[in-house]
Amino acid sequence: MKHLADLLLLGDPRLYETCEPVLESDLPLVPAWVADLHNVMEEIRAKYQFGRGIAAPQLGILKRLIYLNVDRPQVIINPELITASDEMDELWDDCMSFPNLLVHVRRHRSLTLSYRDENWQPHTWTITNWHLSELVQHEYDHLNGVLCTMRAIDAQSFRWRPTPA
Template sequence: MAIREILEAPDPRLKVVSSPVETFDDNLKTLVDDMFETMYAAHGIGLAAIQVGEPIRLLVIDLQEEDPDAEPVPCDHDGHAHTHQPIINDPRVFVNPEILNPSDDTKSYQEGCLSVPDIYADVERPSKCRVRWQDLEGNTHEEEMDGMLAVCIQHEMDHLNGILFIDHLSRLKRSMALKKLQKARAA
């Protein structure tokens, strides 16, 4: 496994529409392992293959919820001793995902993106959607999704179509977000 570089806006590769995955082999599994390692290292909850420079219809998600029933664990990952609740990992892989029947009702969530670091904005999306995808063996699955999983899958699937979450914002808000990003890079 390896941590890969995450492309950042305005890298033109992020605007590429990704191609379907046709070969389900060890190279695909290695890419998935690398994507999870990269996503966890960047403290993200979702990552599309195009964000690491691979223009294929592949994404990984792990909402990583805290386990409220577990005993707090001591740690010093940031150099300061403290305790935290253990995380329940639920890594999910979606190959060639497609959204079926998005709901008419929408919900606004504050979104961020590893390719647009430190920028957050409210984005309106369908509150539920049915998703069809393949697993790493090529088997097809379908599931009704809602809440944070529905938001995350729609956000990551936008990447597969060359769309960033800031593309859902007004021209003024998008321009302000990109200027903030440039300013942060220059600092």
């Protein structure tokens, strides 16, 4: 079982790599990967009071796998961005790989994604909820070796997160 200490931190070269697709033959490994992602997310939530999603490469698993836990756990395998809205919005983004840093970024207001679930069933998901859209874009970027620090609006787009009470 992976723990918070296994989380790759800003500067680790593996965070900048493009991940390989999950193969159908990898499916027996997916439950253990998801358990590790869930466990680390829960530890981040307990320590830093944030965390809605995590991408496999953040634990050194260089596969195209995202784990979300917003209203319910959700496994997203081999996501492909089909469309993204022209309408953009801005936010102070956070990341488990640098939990004390916030980065001001622009993201698409809505998007459509195709992916497979943990049972290898195909899905198409149109996300119009801004908070889910920006989250999925953040995690999707991880699969392509892109961190939110690389999407900063300008040189003044960084600030420290207030310390939780």
